Amino acid sequence: MSLVGRCAVLVGALACGLLSACGTTQPAVPDTRSTVNPTDAAWLELMIPMDEQFLQILDLAPARSRNPAVRRLAAQLAPSHRTELQQLTALRSEAGLPTTNPHEGHDMPGMMRADELLALSNLQGPAFDKTLSTEIQDHLNQSALITRSVKTAGQSPAVKTLAIRIEQTRTTQLATVSQVKQL
């Protein structure tokens, strides 16, 4: 067993990361469960329902929108969100966090309430496009906002790595959205 390995077993990955005595040329691979702080946990537990709902909303586009540009945008945003959702869910499970949504039934920034979602699913054509466009921008902006906080207030390297990647993705996605003139 390496020094790093023994150190992690003895004092835990978190302490190992902080104690200079544990410092070696090989960085320790921290265990997600022991390094997740309350900010990391809150971020994972919010990003997951946000992405889940966003995918549900994007899925409405093929049937409700008559605008090819809008349908194309929805088709473009969905796969990256599916991948992101898988990564978030994997980290939540590695961290040993519950799978329940702590925000169920709440009016959350960047998300639609159940009644708003139902109303959207009954719209079509330009009316649908208009609400969808607002929701896409709300989702991307709000998820970017909470993701930025993880860079400074988060702790788990795995969580922070994903947050940095998602923040970059959001910048690209927002640029794409702003180029869709029809929105």
Add this chain to the structure above:
Amino acid sequence: MFTRKKKLLSAGGAVAGFIALLTAATGPAAQADDLVTHHEFQVNCTVHHRAPDDPIVFPNLPGASHEHSFVGNTTTNAATTLDSLNGAGAYSTTCLNPDDLSAYWWPTMFRGDQPVIQTWAQVIYYKSGILDYQAVRPFPPGLRFVVGSPAATQDAFRTAPGAVEGWECGDSFHNWDFPASCPAGTQLNVRYQAPSCWNGHDLDSADHKSHMAYPVNGVCPASHPNPVPMLEFKIAFPADGDLTGIRLASGRGYSWHYDFFNAWDPPTLAALVSHCINGGLQCNSKGFDLYKPDRGQALGDNYRLPGRP
């Protein structure tokens, strides 16, 4: 008449207040002929700001919560800590007591998409949750907890140990969700009690609740042996008429909950707890019982400890 008396007291300044405190500290907690009916004081605070933040449940993650209405400390945000609350300095609060830098918050109420703005001072009681009210001690600095649950079912809200009368307006009480309507000109009120037994070592816990417990048969359980004040938020919303469109940011009426982050100046809180709760009085924010004026006043007319300008 009362106004004149107040003027006289303030003319006497700190000295009068100090004598009152001395009387309270040296005299017996409650005279034998002085029937104890209450053991409480109240703080009165207005809503200062609204934000989708929760420094206890979603620390350092602004925008990660349903919207809350914040009262008390004027600096409360997602990054709030005991140091930040204290660092705001005396008077940085919407409460009458300039040395109460605590943060209090609850979900914002909406009518449709419009917030129901609470413009007047709300009442937060500090009471005894146990029979032996003389054993209640002040909150330790930094103690924080969530009362009630934004995920509660209607049944859980109705049978919760903190439940008092549910939502009420006019003559309608014991509503475990919002009533269908309230008489014109009435307020929609809710009272809910907090657990008042502390485990003695944790200022917070993973679920923000389990370091606190409700008393059992008027006594703190062995797991949580330290009695602290029992908070009872009496919150009023200006909502009357048809309430069909009324909701909380956290959902239905039974999702009612509130948060508390203690940042009182310790000697001020100790004076109020000792004089009003341990002393068996029904005090206002100055630590004065209108019905027992002979018992004196814990704080000066400026709501501060004697000697503080």
